[in-house]
Amino acid sequence: MICVGMNAAMCALALTLCAPVLAESANVSGQSDSTKTSGQFLAGESGFSSQWGSGWIDLATPTDFAAGDHLRLKIGGTSNKIVVRLLQKGISPESSTGMLGGAITVPGNRVVEVALDTDRKGIIQISVHGGPNPWGKFPLGGNNGPATLETAELIVAPVSADSAKVGGQVDSTKASVQFLAGETGSSSRWGSGWLDLATPTNFAKGDRLRLQIGGTANKILVRLLAKGISPETSAGMLGGAITVPENRVVEVALDTDRKGIIQISVHGGPNPWGKFPLGGDNGPATIETAGLIRR
CATH class of the missing domain: 2.60.120 (Jelly Rolls)
Incomplete structure (x- = not known):
């Protein structure tokens, strides 16, 4: 944070108040990410379905992602848990093909970060799915609310040792x-x-x-x-x-x-x-x- 037009006391107070927010925005599925890097916002058209409790970004162009890339997603809605999908060109959006792992708990700042352990080529849509049980395959809880996708960032990062196991x-x-x-x-x-x-x-x-x-x-x-x-x-x-x-x-x-x-x-x-x-x-x-x- 840069203090502009503030005296030293006001700046110190502002930094104190903002510190929890800044720390929380580095959370990865509720864990602090000490290696947080800047991301590239992905352009596209957003949409959502109140019927299915899901939201998405239709990417402006088909996009190739590489193993080790991270996606930082700002989640809207009221869901406590979500599943994330990368939809490849030619695959029906009605299917659950392209899921990234399993259920993810949405932290207080509603920013989640997911790592890709395989290359994903020709991706046309990033979607997040809330609700009680997406596709009848991912039970997230009877009271789980809907999810929307507000922004998506791409972070090109090195692969962790664990993801290479x-x-x-x-x-x-x-x-x-x-x-x-x-x-x-x-x-x-x-x-x-x-x-x-x-x-x-x-x-x-x-x-x-x-x-x-x-x-x-x-x-x-x-x-x-x-x-x-x-x-x-x-x-x-x-x-x-x-x-x-x-x-x-x-x-x-x-x-x-x-x-x-x-x-x-x-x-x-x-x-x-x-x-x-x-x-x-x-x-x-x-x-x-x-x-x-x-x-």
């Missing part, structure tokens, strides 16, 4: 990630979630998949479903059980070519297909985003 280990050779487009779904009955890929995709030996895992599963299985194979089978599994780290980002390497893949799925619960015991208390898993790393 692979199965709980830091990946010092972190490479660029290509976000995979498609339609997400989940089954509460089976404790599984999936991404139906927009087009059948060929993966090569040595490719890596970086998956953002939702739900409460501590352990998961990952499957690549090829065209023509029934999703009722366990065919296409990638190795065995994987422990989900604290940041809920797992990375799996392909040891063979996988051609004509139409779906990536993750499986939690106690014992998928009755063949893979993961523990009686293991919760369900969903897949929020999938990125391809091709070295």
